[in-house]
Amino acid sequence: MNRYDSERLAELLLEEGYEAVVDEGQADLVVINTCSVREKAEHKALSYLGRLKMLKRRRPEVIIAIAGCVAQQKGASLLDKVPHLDLVVGTHGLAQVPRMLANLAATGRRQCLVDFVYDFGDRPEGSRRPQSAGVSAYVTIMRGCDNHCAYCIVPQVRGRECSRTVREIVGEVESLVASGAREVVLLGQNVNSFGKGLSGNPDFATLLREVAKVPGVMRMRFTTSHPKDLSPVLMGCFAEIEPLCPHIHLPVQSGSDRILARMRRGYTREHFLELVAALRRVRPDVAISSDVIVGFPGEGEADFQDTLGLLEAVRFDALFSFIYSDRPGTPAKRLPGKVPEEVQLERLQSLQGLQERITLERNEAQVGSITPVLVEGPSQVGEGQLSGRSPQNRVVNFAGQPDLVGREVPVLISAACPHSLQGVVASDGYHPLPMVKETSCYGK
Numbered sequence: 001m002n003r004y005d006s007e008r009l010a011e012l013l014l015e016e017g018y019e020a021v022v023d024e025g026q027a028d029l030v031v032i033n034t035c036s037v038r039e040k041a042e043h044k045a046l047s048y049l050g051r052l053k054m055l056k057r058r059r060p061e062v063i064i065a066i067a068g069c070v071a072q073q074k075g076a077s078l079l080d081k082v083p084h085l086d087l088v089v090g091t092h093g094l095a096q097v098p099r100m101l102a103n104l105a106a107t108g109r110r111q112c113l114v115d116f117v118y119d120f121g122d123r124p125e126g127s128r129r130p131q132s133a134g135v136s137a138y139v140t141i142m143r144g145c146d147n148h149c150a151y152c153i154v155p156q157v158r159g160r161e162c163s164r165t166v167r168e169i170v171g172e173v174e175s176l177v178a179s180g181a182r183e184v185v186l187l188g189q190n191v192n193s194f195g196k197g198l199s200g201n202p203d204f205a206t207l208l209r210e211v212a213k214v215p216g217v218m219r220m221r222f223t224t225s226h227p228k229d230l231s232p233v234l235m236g237c238f239a240e241i242e243p244l245c246p247h248i249h250l251p252v253q254s255g256s257d258r259i260l261a262r263m264r265r266g267y268t269r270e271h272f273l274e275l276v277a278a279l280r281r282v283r284p285d286v287a288i289s290s291d292v293i294v295g296f297p298g299e300g301e302a303d304f305q306d307t308l309g310l311l312e313a314v315r316f317d318a319l320f321s322f323i324y325s326d327r328p329g330t331p332a333k334r335l336p337g338k339v340p341e342e343v344q345l346e347r348l349q350s351l352q353g354l355q356e357r358i359t360l361e362r363n364e365a366q367v368g369s370i371t372p373v374l375v376e377g378p379s380q381v382g383e384g385q386l387s388g389r390s391p392q393n394r395v396v397n398f399a400g401q402p403d404l405v406g407r408e409v410p411v412l413i414s415a416a417c418p419h420s421l422q423g424v425v426a427s428d429g430y431h432p433l434p435m436v437k438e439t440s441c442y443g444k
């Protein structure tokens, strides 16, 4: 979501005549787009803002702006605390940045905008700059969230849930495809509840079907999907909509019913396991990734063991795991039973160790198969190597010419690495024989 916002802001600034520079020392305007979902990210952003004081001292004409969740959360108080800061732009104010820059230039007064705006009128349909699309492009379909997970600051900093219209989204997808995108990733805090409040009550499945009709859309993905709202109709889309990739990110957060209730997630461990089984019935090759928070207030050793047990039961293809941190204004901040930091860290390491083994085993199971890879660009693993993704969202590296970028190429998987696969282009009609697994990998 933040990456999408950063891209969108960059587009607006390019339209205003700005150019991107690599070195902040050469910039006329520095914008820090922030995330406050975790304490660490917030600290990082604020400490970078503090360091920009030296730049402002050397070149007082440089404009310094902070945008996104931290700006939304702290508002005008940031202007009081940080004298070298010029603009504070909340999560709904990005489209207003050019106007705020003009006001600053005209009046010399520092600007702050943190109002919530519940329409997408600031984003005319199809307005995406044509030259900006890569092979895979993000499209935001909604913003905000109406859920109340006890640990989460998102509803505070991004406001109530609000969906864009199907027409507007399809317009943006058409524009992205025309400028080279082959894959679109539909983004929302909880895409499963897309459409609330829109005329005609379109649901997320309806939106998926409409996007799939756009000529040139080779692949579709979406994130994030809340388990409590994952309906049979939406699961059925994985069998029905051809461009929809067999991959779902379904954050479980904990494997303990007691902790799930304290987190206010609205589902049980058993319900989550049923969803996984149903998804695999509909689409046996579906890849499932998830998020887990360790060390939530009140999490005991037995709860943590339940989470490890759930990982073994589900065998996620990938997992993002985090240590719980208090966020201001959230119910979890007031919960007793804070888990000591060293215990949180120990649990995180043990959870990550288990998942690394599972991910590697699942990657190893791909060796010897041929998978279609949508080529995204040069790989970081070495000269002459390209990188792309399988339909299951696995990163695949292989040797190939740059003209393959943007195309779907059949790749024979020859080796599994902890976070990626290595392969060779499979020529037409090639059927692999059972092969010995290679053990070397490029370590990506």
Ligand code: SF4
Residues within 6 Å of the ligand: 145, 146, 147, 148, 149, 152, 153, 154, 155, 189, 190, 226
């Ligand atoms: S669904 Fe829960 S975790 Fe996700 S953004 Fe909404 S409140 Fe936060």
